[in-house]
Amino acid sequence: MAFRDMFRRFQQECETSDHHKENTLQTHYYKASVDHVFQSVESLIKANxxxxxxxxxEHGEIMAGKGKVFxxxxxxxLRPFEVAVDFKLTTDKGSLTGAYPKLRGEIEEFYKMLDKDLTLVKR
Incomplete structure (x- = not known):
């Protein structure tokens, strides 16, 4: 385990991106209308x-909070019926075991739930 990886667990934010080192945190693309994706993401957020x-x-963003997590x-x-979804979770709550693993796990669950509701596009 690299030295910087050891300290990653204590980071208080976790974000997805196109070329993230961790495969489970890479952007997901869906074959659906933007309205359907917005509805699915809003429902997912409320359900959690x-x-x-x-x-x-207009800006393609939904902001939400739960306790000390934003x-x-x-x-x-990207094009008609191809929509990308990214997440960023941050917290100001510290943890002895580190916040990053919990934030990463929550994002991974978000994607699993969206993958069941929407058609995933492999890139």
Whole structure:
């Protein structure tokens, strides 16, 4: 285990991206309309106990909070019926065992739930 990887577990944010080192945290692409993806992400957020604070379809973002955890969901239309979804979770709550593994696990669960509801596009 690399020295920096050892300290990653104590990071208080976890974010997905196109070329993330961890495969489970790479952006997911779905074959669906942007409205359907927005509905699915909003339902997912509410089902996981988050309170939606802001929805901006123009900017492709949904912001929500739950306790000391803040969530930003980014929904980006690449072409008709191909939509990318990214998540960023942050917390200001410390943990002796580290916050990163819990945040990563929550994002992985979000993607599993979306994958069941939407058609995943392999890239």
């Amino acid at each position: 106990g988050y309170t939606i604070q802001t929805v901006s379809k 969530l930003v969901s980014t929904i980006l239309v």
